[in-house]
Amino acid sequence: MNPAARALALLPALTLAATFSAPAAAGALADRLAAAPSPAAVLASPDALPAPADALDRAADAALRDWRADPAGAAAVWSAAPLTTRARSPRLPVEAGAPHGAVHLARALWSPEAPAVRGAALAAAARLVTDWAAVAPRLLAEDDVELRRITADLLVDAPAALAAPALALAAADADPAVRAAAMRALGGHEAALAPGLLLGGTTDQHAVVREAALRSAGWVGLSAAAPAARAALSADEPAVRLAGAQALRRLDPAAFAAARPALAADPDPRLRQLAAAR
Amino acid sequence: MRPLPWPRARAAAVLSLCCAAGCRTDEADPKGDGGDTGQAARALEPWQAPAELIGVANIDDDDENGELDWDDGTTLAIDNERVDLPLPADLVAALAEGHSLLLTLSGEVESIRVYADGQLVLGDGMLTAPVPTPTAEALSLQVEFEGFLNVGALDYSVVDETMVEVDAGSIALLSAPLILNHHLQPAEAVMAVDVGGGAWGNAAFIRTFEDTFGESFSTATGGSVGWDVWMQDEIEFATLTAPGKRLDVVINSIRSQNGRYLDRYPTEQLRAPDMAVMTWGDGFPSSQDSFGNMEVTPPLSADGVDYPFGRIYYGDAGYAQVTPELRTLLDAQQVQAPIVLDVSWLCVGHVDEFMTFLPDPDAPRGFRLVYADTRLGFSFLEGQPAELDLPKYDAGHDYPTPGDMLSDTRLRAYNDDLQVNLDANLALLTEELDLQPDEIILIPALFEASPECGGGALSLITGTVNMEVYTDPDGQGAVVLPPDPFFRSDTRDLPSDTFAAEIEALLPASVEVVWTDDWSAYHLAWGEVHCGSNTIRTPTADWWTDARALIGGEL
Structure with missing residues (x-):
């Protein structure tokens, strides 16, 4: 300066x-x-x-x-x-x-x-x-879940080279809130940064992680996640069904079109709106 | 009204009680001849008592002693929430000459009291009693209510000196429901928190309010309220009304507690005679307990039902809701049937982040719903010069130009996804309110994901719908204060702002727009103008006539 x-x-x-x-x-x-x-x-x-x-x-x-x-x-x-x-x-x-x-x-x-x-x-x-993410691994080792969660979420705008190792740590975090944050942050990077992390997230045991992973997979165009998006349409959790449908709309428009009738009958009003959208 | 029969057995009990109370009974039927004293019976016209008495809960503090008037037995001269019921002159005269007026209270007897010239007669455990012998030519009863929609009946019996009942009847008793204000009610006063100048202060915001509203505007100083600028979130104004009576109620949110932030503002700055302060709920608050998440539609009819006071709407985040005590209270009021909207997709999670209502006499039902739409937001962007310098958005959101917003594919995808939440809420509102397309104004909006907020949505371009609505005295128009969008290169040159111009072309001609700088203290702190202001309004309808069908019809 x-x-x-x-x-x-x-x-x-x-x-x-x-x-x-x-x-x-x-x-x-x-x-x-x-x-x-x-x-x-x-x-x-x-x-x-x-x-x-x-x-x-x-x-x-x-x-x-x-x-x-x-x-x-x-x-x-x-x-x-x-x-x-x-x-x-x-x-x-x-x-x-x-x-x-x-x-x-x-x-x-x-x-x-x-x-x-x-x-x-x-x-x-x-x-x-700009390079704050250099300290992200250290922050992700802290006991404070909320600090780890916000660290992972902030990686969305971090340079890819610094974000990648930190996101790998966050995606393996013991707490689903941190793993979900990692999935959200991956949605701000190129699909090639960590496709395996996103795919892994789509099958996480916690719905909040699956929802975030599906949404990000759709945003970054990770076509390998299309089967997971299709499978998510039958999830119990409305938020997962919605994220799956929105990802499928981007990743496999034909499959999404085929799913419209089922979505139109979904109990969740957001899915019905999505089914009716042009 | 359904008259309640006066049971003879109860009359007899009243007579016994009358004796116990020291009435003149020594000459009562001394011959056992049924009361024929040989004296000419006094001619007494039947009391044309009102079929019902409507009142308001006595929950303010007229004597300003720090206690609710219901609790402290405020003297009659000061307390104006009791409903006055003057007795006819000939009845008073008859009482003075030996007749007795026997009263019986039924219904919600724990929440209703009856006085005679200020002296407690019924209530607090006393359900049957005579009216004391008058000592003057006039005598009035007073009825006092503790709560909202208290229902009771006051039965009366007039007996002559011989204990023969000469008149009887029943008066229904009913107290007002708590009614939240809507945007078609005239504004009386507006308030905000002044946190001073400087880069992160709100001096420009305060100056705009002062210039626009003059003496109708008041402030709390930032230091006195913990620098908490979110005036909308702390309090919700409501009213209790009855013929000739108005009691304003400030609902103090549980969002701040233990005297911190704005918690004490309602009691220290607003509480006054005829202005009560109440709180419902306790425990750990959620963002949904803030009153930016509690609004009311204008009066309307929907699905064959008239809602002369509109309908309450609030947001549910799924993982957090409005405190149950408040939801239960609002449901119980019956006149503003609440609608619950999905706010789970928002960071803060308040309904005022994506919609408002404005008065418009040219609209089919006198109002327009103003509703955020991200498709229009991107359409607006696409019409702007891609390289237009946007210094505020550069510093505050890392978007130096419209082109940078448009080229951010994640921003586009994010808004595309959340639009389904907006659409679903609008579909619900359309169904619940019988909204027609020409009653809806869609407003360009863009949201961004907040990393600090777990990806929840915050306004990127200032949230226009989040505006102060200061309604005219006739309820036909309003001065509105939306947030200045600062969508321009020269931040001082408002006329060059294309977003502001687009909005002004969309809003109804019935509103005067005063763009308000809320950028630093509000917009960048996840709120806008409405979040930082609050408004007292004039009640404009009589629930006891206009909303009778909503509270169970006839008593």
Whole structure:
């Protein structure tokens, strides 16, 4: 990043530093911002994160960790109100604090103290750091199912070379929510990235995984999944039947046309709508 | 109305009770001649009592002591939820001269009380009692209800000094159902949360509301509500009405609890005399408990049934539903028969993410359903310059141009798949509401999968249907505040926005459109303008006449 761009990127953070109560602290923060390491380096080095330097730094960390309990504190750090998504999850306005924010995001991500914030920190970091998926295998080894789930889901937009090994791990996860996330993420990549993972997903013992695998198989045009899609039409679970029908429509239009009469009589209204669609 | 017979045996019991209560009984039939005292009987016209008394639950706090008025015995002078029943002057005079008025309460006796000039006569375990001897020329009874659709009867018997019944009758008692507001009711006030300026604040949003609504708009400060901007989700406004009475009810969602976020806002900022705050349900809330997921259609007839207050609709995500206590309550009100829609495909999972209703006097039934459609969303995109710079979508969604959206095959497939959910819900609405095609306005929409939300759908282009609807006093038009789509290169140049222009051409002429910047604090946080605002409305129909057929007909 050239100096001018870096100065622009720092502007919001400098503004928040200037609005922080102590001018001296604001100056210290500005100095630290100027010397901040690259976000990618910070994120990829969980064992070598810089320790909080002073009270201001600790306050920033605490505000992130205790985001739900102390939104006002977080607001003081982030220069604006931290966002609560409509689904009640935190959304960290990392863009306003980058690259300084990456340090705090990384500390939040790798801290076990505030599990509710870790997923949001990862999502924010994924927006900030292109190669974040380099740390995905480590995240997929964590005990926190929700963190593993969001890690797998975020791989949808990761570079294929980094995503592939992580998706293999996620697809073999013990928890069906993580395996389903891996199947969803595969739908954002080329079919050739991991066709075996998708095919395996179509026969997973859990419906939520089969549904996601079928849907992604249809999106990426994995024709080898057409038999699984056809078989899914007789699944007990309406969501699996719907995903199978929608995949079949893409993978084998003739088979889908043949199935229309049966779909038109399905008890689920979505399948009846699909049968009637042009 | 079905008059309830006055049983003689009960009258006798009342007389005994009357004695126990200290009535003048020492001269009652002293000769055992059936009450012939030899005095001329007082000529008393039969009481033309009303066939029924309609009231509202006394669940507000008129004396502002922190307790519901039903619970704390608020004095009559302050409490305006009790239904007044003046006795005729000649009856009062007769009571003063030795007649007795004996009352009996039946039905939901735990939830109804009867007073005489503020003094409790019936209820709280007392089912039969005489009215105290009047001390003035006028005397009124008051009837008080605890809940919604409480049904009872007040039987009365007038006996003369000789204990001969000279008049009798029965008055049906009924309290109002809880009725949720719909978009054809005039708006009175609108509110939102002000979280200040800055890149992630909502200063522009607040300014637009202030400029549009002036003193009708009020805010809660962000710091006082935990920076929770989702005003629509926390509260739902409803009304209880009876002849001459109106009590607004704020239903406080279980979405926030223990005083956090907006939880205290209803009690601290809205609760007032004639404005009650109630909560139904408890336990761990789901997103479906938010009231962006609880809306009401305009008044309509469907399948031969008139719904003068519309029909409630809310979403079911399959894995999570509206709290059972609230569903049971709404079902029990009978007048707004709820419709349940599938919101399982959405990230947040609220019905206001894909539909709304607008007043339109030119429409067959006075309204249009405005409904999201992804096919139209892609049609719109295909008509745009592929290289048009879209700075907001670049920064917020990683789509720098319309061409980038169109070339994303996964985005197309995702929207194609979820359209079947929209179609299925629309088919259900069409059936349940007898909707005709010309009552439906399909609006271009695009959704994207949210990795943070497990692939659930969020609006990509701002969700137009998610708008504030501030209805005119006559209910014929409205000022609507949809989210500014920012589908343009110069974010300050709204007139150049082709998406906004397309929407304005679709919306009915009865609405004035005020595009509202909700991008940072709402759109990027998975909601839009409707999610961040709420509206108090004027009740416009009389359920005791207009909706009688829905609550069991005659009493």
